[in-house]
Amino acid sequence: MSVEDDWVQRQLAVAELGVSARLEAMLARYTEWVETGVPTGVDFKKTLSAAHNWSCPEYGIFAVASKRDWNTKSKDHGKIVAQIGRLLKQLRPFDEVQREKRAAATTVKRGKKPVRTYTTQKARRVAAEDEADILKGMLEATTKKYHQLSHKMGRMEIDLATQKVRNDELERRSEALEAENARWKRMLTSKSGGLNVVE
8 A cells, every 4th residue: 555545544534533533532642641741743732722723643633623513612522622621731742741750750769758749729629620520521422422332233233133034034035936936847847748948
C-alpha cells in the first residue's frame, strides 16, 4: 500500500468517526496528557475556541468542525465538551511534567518528605468537583454508548431471527419442490418406459 493509499484510508476512517467518538477520543487523550504531559513537537491548544478546528491525527485527535456540537451548551455533547475545556487548561509540555516527576522522585529518594504545595480547601473542593464532573461525563458517555450498542444488538438479533425463519421457509419450499420434481420424473418414467433426451 502506497503512502497516498494509506492517507486516503485514514481519511475515510476519520470521516466515519461520529462526533461522539471524536469527543471521547479527545477526552481520553487529553486526560492522558494531563498526567504525562503533551509530547514534544505537538502544538497543543489550551482553550476550547483555539482547539475548535485543531486536529492531531497521529495521536487520534480529529477536529469537530460543527460549532453546534463543539459547544458547552450543546444538548448532546455539552458535558463532554466542558470536560475537554477543563482538561485543555491543565495541559503542559512533556518536559515540564517529567521534570516535576523527577524532582518529586529525587526528593523521596533523599529521604525528605516531598514538599506539598499549599492549596486551599476551596481549591481542593473545586478540583474534586471537576474530577467528579469528568468521571460523571465519561460514565454518561459510556452508558449512552452501551445503550446504543444494546439497541443495535437487539435489532441485529431480530434481523437474524427473521432471516433464520426465512431461510427455514426457503429450505422447506426447496425440499417440497425437489420432492415434486422427483414425483414428476417417476410419473414420466412410468408412462414412457424411460426418459428420452430431447434436442
